[in-house]
Amino acid sequence: MNFNPIETNTWVPLTIQEEGETLINFVQATDEFVIDSFGNSWIDAIASWWTMIFGHRHPKLVLALEKQLKELDHIMLAGHIHPPAESLSKVLLELTNSEFHKVFYSDNGSNAIEIALKLSVQFYQNHPDYKPRSEFLVFSNSYHGDSIGAMNVSGKNYFNRIYSELRFPTKEFPAPNCMFCPWGKSANSCHTECLSDLELAIKQKEYVGIVIEPLVFGANGMLFYDKKVLVKLRELATATNTLLIFDEVFTGMGRLGEFFAYQKAGVKPDLLVMAKGLTGGMLPLGATLVSKFIYEQFLSKDPYKAFFHAHTMTGNPLACSVGYASVKLLKETGLGLVKKLEASLQKRIEPFQKTLGNRIKNVRVMGGIFAFEFQETIAEDEYLNPVGRRIREKMKEYRVLIRPLGRTIYITPPYTISENSLDQIFLGLEQTLLSFAESD
Ligand SMILES: Cc1ncc(COP(=O)(O)O)c(C=O)c1O
Numbered sequence: 553m554n555f556n557p558i559e560t561n562t563w564v565p566l567t568i569q570e571e572g573e574t575l576i577n578f579v580q581a582t583d584e585f586v587i588d589s590f591g592n593s594w595i596d597a598i599a600s601w602w603t604m605i606f607g608h609r610h611p612k613l614v615l616a617l618e619k620q621l622k623e624l625d626h627i628m629l630a631g632h633i634h635p636p637a638e639s640l641s642k643v644l645l646e647l648t649n650s651e652f653h654k655v656f657y658s659d660n661g662s663n664a665i666e667i668a669l670k671l672s673v674q675f676y677q678n679h680p681d682y683k684p685r686s687e688f689l690v691f692s693n694s695y696h697g698d699s700i701g702a703m704n705v706s707g708k709n710y711f712n713r714i715y716s717e718l719r720f721p722t723k724e725f726p727a728p729n730c731m732f733c734p735w736g737k738s739a740n741s742c743h744t745e746c747l748s749d750l751e752l753a754i755k756q757k758e759y760v761g762i763v764i765e766p767l768v769f770g771a772n773g774m775l776f777y778d779k780k781v782l783v784k785l786r787e788l789a790t791a792t793n794t795l796l797i798f799d800e801v802f803t804g805m806g807r808l809g810e811f812f813a814y815q816k817a818g819v820k821p822d823l824l825v826m827a828k829g830l831t832g833g834m835l836p837l838g839a840t841l842v843s844k845f846i847y848e849q850f851l852s853k854d855p856y857k858a859f860f861h862a863h864t865m866t867g868n869p870l871a872c873s874v875g876y877a878s879v880k881l882l883k884e885t886g887l888g889l890v891k892k893l894e895a896s897l898q899k900r901i902e903p904f905q906k907t908l909g910n911r912i913k914n915v916r917v918m919g920g921i922f923a924f925e926f927q928e929t930i931a932e933d934e935y936l937n938p939v940g941r942r943i944r945e946k947m948k949e950y951r952v953l954i955r956p957l958g959r960t961i962y963i964t965p966p967y968t969i970s971e972n973s974l975d976q977i978f979l980g981l982e983q984t985l986l987s988f989a990e991s992d
Contacts, residue, residue, distance in 0.1 A: 553577055553589050554574045554575060554576055554577055554588075554589070555574070555575040555577060556575070557569050557573060557575060558570065558575075560575065563883055571832065576588050576594075576948075577589040577612060578594075579730075581596070581608035581609060582607070582608055582609055583607040583608060583966070583968060583969075583970075584597075584599075584604075584607050584608070584965060584966050584969045584970070584973050585607065585608070585769075585970070585973075586597055586953070588874070592951060593951065594952065594953050595951060595965075595969075595973050595976060595977060596608070596965075596966070596979050597952050597953055597954050597963055597965050598865060598953065598954055598955055598962070598963060598964045598965070599800075599833065599965055599966045600833055601828070601955075602770070602802055602807065602828050602964050603827065603828045603829055603831075603832070603833030603880070604832060604833035604834045604966050605805055605806060605807070605828075605829040605833065605882070605920075605948050605966055605967050606878065606881055606886075606966060606967060606968050607823045607966040607969070608833075608966075609834075610834075610878075610881070610968075612831060612877050612880075612881055613831075613832050613834050613874050613877050613878055613881075615877070616877035617639040617835075617870060617873065617874050617952075618874045619740070619835065619873070620869055620870050620873035621870065623869075625867045625869065625870060626865070626868055626869060626870070627869065628862075628864070628866075629657065629862070629866045629867040629967045630862050630866075634867075634869050634872075635869075636869045636870075636872035636873040636875075636876060637657065637867040637869070637872045637963070639872070639873075639876045640655070640839075640872045640873075640875045640876045640879065640992045641654075641655040641947050643876060643879045643880065643883075644721055644839060644841065644879065645841075646812070647811050647812075647882075647883065648812065648815075648824065648841060650810055651820050652824060652841035652842060652843055653842060653843060653844035653847045654837065654841070654842045654847050655839050655840075655842075655847075656793055656823075656840045656841075656842060656859075657837065657838065657839055657866045657872070658827075658837075658838040658839070658840070658863050658865035658866055659836045659837060659838055659863050659865045659866065659868070659871070660697075660827055660836050660837075660838050661696075661697050661702075661799075661801035661825070661826075661827035661828060661838055662696070662697025662698055662702040662786075662838075663697075663699065663701040663838050663863055664801065664825045664826065664827050664838030664839060664840045665696045665697050665699075665701065665702040665705070665763075665799060665801075665825055665840075666699055666701045666702060666777070666861075667762075667825075667838075667839045667840040667861060668763075668823045668825050669688070669701050669702075669705065669761075669763075669795050669801075670701075670795075670840060670859070670861055671796045671823065671840065671846065671859060672688075672760045672761045672797065672823065672846075673685070673686060673760055673820075674821055674850070674857075674859060675795065675846050675849050676760065676851060678849040678852070678857045679738075679849050682758075682793070683758065685759060685760040685814060686720065686721060686760060687720075687721040687722060687723060687757075687759050687760060688704075688705050688721075688722045688723075688759060688760050688761055688762070688763055689722070689723050689725065689750060689753065689754065689759050689761070689762045689763075689794070690705045690707065690722045690723070690724050690725070690762075690763050691704070691707060691724065691725055691727040691728070691743055691763075691764055691769070691936050692707040692708070692724055692726050692727045692828070693707050693727035693769045693772040693773060693775055694706050694727060694763070694764065694765055694769055694799075695707070695765070695769070695770065695774065695962075696709045696765075696774050696799050696801075697748070697769035697801075697936065698711075700715070700718055701720075702944075703715065703802075704719050704720055706719075706764045707724060707727065707772060708724060708774070709729045709935075710775035710935065710936060711935075713748070723753055723759070725747075725749055725750045725753075726746065727748075727769055727771075727772075728744075728746045728747070728777040728778075728781040729773065729775050729777060730742075730776060730777045731775060731776060731777075733746070733915050734746070738906065739778060739780075742778065744780055744781055744782060744784040746781070747781065747784050747785065747788070750762075750785075750788070751784075751788055751796070751805075754788050754789075754792050754794060755792065756813075757794075758792070758794075759792075759794050760794070760795060760886060761789075761795035761796065761797045761822075761823075762785055762788075762789055762794060762795070762796050762797065763799060764782075764785065764797070764798060764799065764801060765798075765799045765800075765801075765802065765919070766782055766798045766799075766800065766803055766817055766821075767779065767782070767803060767808060767813045767816065767817055767918070768802065768803055768808065768818070768918060768921065769812070770802040770803070770936075771802070772924035772957070773956065773957055773958075773960045774916075774921060774957065774960055774962045776916055778818065779816070779817035780817065781948050782814075782817045783818075783819055784820040785819075786819045786820070786821075789822075795822045795823060795846070796821040796822050796823075797822065797823045797977070798812075798813070798814050798821035798823070798824050798825065799822060799825045799827065799856050800812050800813055800814065800824060800825060800826050801825060801826060801827045801828050801838075802828060804824075804826040804828075804829065804830075805826065805828070805829030805830060805878075805882060805886075806829070806882050806887055806890045806919070806920075806967065807829065807890070807919050807920050807921065807964065808887045808890075808918055808919035808920075808921070809887065809890050809891060809894055809918070809919035809920075810887070810919075811882065812824065813856065822842075822845075822846060823840060823841065823842055823843070824840070824841040824879075825838070825839075825840050825841075826838070826839050826840075826841070827839070827883065829838065829878070830875050830878065831871055831874045831875045831878055832874065832877075832878035832881070834878075835868070835870060835871040835874050835875075836871060836876045837868070837871040837872065837874075837875050838867075851869055864904045875947055876951045876965075883968040889967035889968060890920050890967050893919075893920045893965070893969065894917060894918075894920065895968055896971065896974060897917045897920070897921075897922045897974075898917050898977075900922070900974070901915050901917065901976055904978060904981075904982065907982050907986070908982065908985055908986070909948060911926065911927060911986075911988075912924045912925065912926055912927075912985065913925040913926075913927070920964055920965065920967055921962060921963075921964050922962060922963050922964075923960060923961065923962035923963075924960075924961055924962075925959050925960055925961075926939060926943065926956075926959045926960075926961055926985060926988070927939075927959060935957055936958065936960050939956075939958070939959055939988075940955075940956030940957060940958045940960075940961070941956075941961060943956050943961060943984055943985070943988065944956055944990070945986065946984040946988070947980050947981070947984055949980075949984075950977075950979065950980030950983065950984070951976075951980075952971055952977050952980045952981075961981070961985075963977055965977070
């Protein structure tokens with residue numbers, strides 16, 4: 553059975569209540585497929601909001617969960633520790649080449665960001681050589697989550713402008729965008745002109761930190777930018793003793809072809825935030841990794857210097873054991889799978905462009921991301937552009953689940969997706985967009 557949003561007891565997120573959208577009722581899932589209550593099989597082409605990096609119910613993750621369920625389901629982490637949290641922390645610190653010192657758990661990406669923000673503010677409070685700071689440097693096309701703090705450091709947009717009165721101070725700069733460089737620069741001629749205003753600001757005033765999604769602004773349009781930007785930000789942050797916070801909730805866990813985007817860029821942040829693919833999408837978990845010099849400012853007997861932040865389900869043993877199994881998979885086979893996926897996506901660019909011609913723009917691939925814009929015009933409040941919704945609906949005829957960001961259409965499939973399923977997705981996209989172009 554499928555439902556109308558107003559008939560369900562559940563308030564389904566990001567759903568316009570009276571729009572008349574039919575909710576598909578999913579009851580099963582395996583690999584890249586989800587099965588609805590009528591028995592129809594659908595392809596989860598965006599890996600359920602970028603989480604299911606190894607597909608649904610991967611046997612190794614299921615096994616890890618079953619094993620852990622027989623041992624310890626939950627224990628509050630405050631004042632306690634347990635093997636799954638320790639094993640996962642160890643493997644995360646290894647994955648990041650011991651460049652971070654501690655792992656602080658939470659249960660989603662927004663909370664992991666909140667923790668990074670609070671730790672950063674308290675770092676300056678605790679540090680004997682610094683005055684307290686409270687303002688963050690942020691970017692216009694960024695998205696860091698829907699909780700108040702995470703929303704505050706995201707770019708101001710239609711989602712969060714309603715809550716502008718709740719904002720704590722941030723200074724926002726246009727997001728670097730190497731796809732449509734406003735300075736008309738190419739990779740060779742670029743001298744990070746897009747950061748000149750930020751450079752001026754950071755030299756004039758003390759800020760807590762710079763918060764950025766490294767290499768790709770995901771939720772606000774799959775905008776790719778060059779690592780030069782991150783190199784420059786690192787240089788500016790170091791020169792001004794400002795913390796550099798990378799939000800790898802999307803770009804981490806192999807999505808861009810390396811374990812983390814910061815490794816792909818060769819630029820180390822001071823705090824690293826992850827969630828989504830951390831448990832292969834099976835259970836909610838977030839983690840904030842902290843550099844040693846930050847942790848050292850919390851090494852004190854003084855309770856006022858302790859970090860008093862916890863979520864009830866912080867470091868849940870089930871989530872951590874699945875996380876551990878997923879990270880192990882990522883280490884063993886994950887990157888190879890992403891590279892294979894990337895090559896397959898790259899190969900599809902040319903025929904896709906040939907079929908769709910100038911109906912599509914900026915076809916791009918990075919790791920396990922394939923994105924493009926449908927037609928040229930970018931509307932104000934782009935996410936709400938109805939074309940995205942219409943394309944999503946039409947793709948249902950091909951049993952493919954996508955969630956366009958306005959005119960930006962993308963797929964971020966599980967790394968394990970088969971070529972057959974990719975063929976089905978691309979056939980669906982081509983047919984859908986051809987039919988749109990004809991009727992537009
Ligand atoms: C880059 C980034 N940061 C943070 C978040 C928030 O994560 P969550 O939805 O788990 O709170 C998201 C979610 O899409 C994200 O893309």
